[in-house]
Amino acid sequence: MRKGEETRTRILDVAEAAVLQKGFGGTSIEELIAETGITKSGFFYHFRDKNELAKALLNRYIQNDERIYDEIFSRARDLTDDPLQSFLLGLKLLSELLSDLPNGHPGCLVATVCYYERLFDREIQETNRNAVLAWRRRFGRMLRDIMEVYPPREPVNVDQLADMVSSVLEGGIVLSKTLKEPNTLAEQVLMLRTFVKMLFLPVAEMPRA
Amino acid sequence: MRKGEETRTRILDVAEAAVLQKGFGGTSIEELIAETGITKSGFFYHFRDKNELAKALLNRYIQNDERIYDEIFSRARDLTDDPLQSFLLGLKLLSELLSDLPNGHPGCLVATVCYYERLFDREIQETNRNAVLAWRRRFGRMLRDIMEVYPPREPVNVDQLADMVSSVLEGGIVLSKTLKEPNTLAEQVLMLRTFVKMLFLPVAEMPRA
DNA sequence: CAGAAAACTGTACTGCGGGTACAGGAGGGG
DNA sequence: CCCCTCCTGTACCCGCAGTACAGTTTTCTG
Incomplete structure (x- = not known):
């Protein structure tokens, strides 16, 4: 419950930095999950798609x-x-x-x-x-x-x-x-x-x- | 020789419009060759990569x-x-x-x-x-x-x-x-x-x- | 007009990334 | 104890960048 928000925030933090440097198209979901230490399924649990x-x-x-x-x-x-x-x-x-x-x-x-x-x-x-x-x-x-x-x-x-x-x-x-x-x-x-x-x-x- | 320049220009025209609307990451080479009516090999003849x-x-x-x-x-x-x-x-x-x-x-x-x-x-x-x-x-x-x-x-x-x-x-x-x-x-x-x-x-x- | 160079086409393949599907598991709260 | 949240794992499809390379057509040049 609290944990969920925390993970979501971490994903957003990593994504924001990446997107500002490489744009949306240049940012892969795979690199986001690698950096946040989450799995692909975990990512799609929080966000339906890009x-x-x-x-x-x-x-x-x-x-x-x-x-x-x-x-x-x-x-x-x-x-x-x-x-x-x-x-x-x-x-x-x-x-x-x-x-x-x-x-x-x-x-x-x-x-x-x-x-x-x-x-x-x-x-x-x-x-x-x-x-x-x-x-x-x-x-x-x-x-x-x-x-x-x-x-x-x-x-x-x-x-x-x-x-x-x-x-x-x-x-x-x-x-x-x-x-x-x-x-x-x-x-x-x-x-x-x-x-x-x-x-x-x-x-x-x-x-x- | 002259034809090559023309094709190259056409690719650049199409690419410029696409990139300004979707960014580099959002623009696929496949869509560029589709719109210019060229093949993939033709594209890579003019440009080594993206x-x-x-x-x-x-x-x-x-x-x-x-x-x-x-x-x-x-x-x-x-x-x-x-x-x-x-x-x-x-x-x-x-x-x-x-x-x-x-x-x-x-x-x-x-x-x-x-x-x-x-x-x-x-x-x-x-x-x-x-x-x-x-x-x-x-x-x-x-x-x-x-x-x-x-x-x-x-x-x-x-x-x-x-x-x-x-x-x-x-x-x-x-x-x-x-x-x-x-x-x-x-x-x-x-x-x-x-x-x-x-x-x-x-x-x-x-x-x- | 021949031959060479330029400008392609076609095919077949690798590998990554987005996205889907779904089964299952850990951990906390009522 | 069970349910709900929050994940993990696996397996798969498809689009796209990029490679390799053989073959073909077009165009310029001597």
């Missing part, structure tokens, strides 16, 4: 992802009441968290699924889509709060600006992994922070006359 | 990618001498080109390879890394030209800013594909354009006193 595994993997990943953002931005909100300052602080905290990852970001499962769409059923694709929409809502909410206080210097669409956060994160992960420069991702988040700062913060100095 | 195919696929993709950027930004340079204006125009042209793709961007092979690293040899990983570094150099060159004329409003590292262009493109593709909203990618490029504009263009209006 699609079930992918579903469980993605759901767990998204849940954990949401938890991390919740923690970071609620911590930022605790430290300041100003919506802009707390968002900027949140991006700072996020960038610090990302640069503290010893081997760099392992990769995003949402992106992995995205580049694998045709292999999975509609349910997984919908789950993935909803994860991205949740990011849009999350960052959009914070940006709307900012806009109520600070008029943006340039006209921007809130959803598109919220998507920019996701874009830079997903793109930063790809760059960081490809370049094998773990810090690139954190730097990209800080670059985004500069953008947000510039967009909303009133101009401090006078323009050169 | 790794060879991946190598050819990636090299061709990168070359084409470079060609497109060359065209767009040289067209932009033809239209204006100002480095900032021509870069902003280039981003505009790029966004238009992307929003004209009927089914949205099919996906980036560099990202696919990135999420598949462990399946390929070092050579492919190096090729991929060099492709990203080429983007950094390309956009970095243009941004340096801009900085010689326009002092940035905030202190920024050129390479990081250049990487931001790649990040937004890669991330925008992931978002666009996942959301099944073809226009998201083009919008993200325009959002990036707003960022660059704000960073370099002198403030037009006075701040609210």
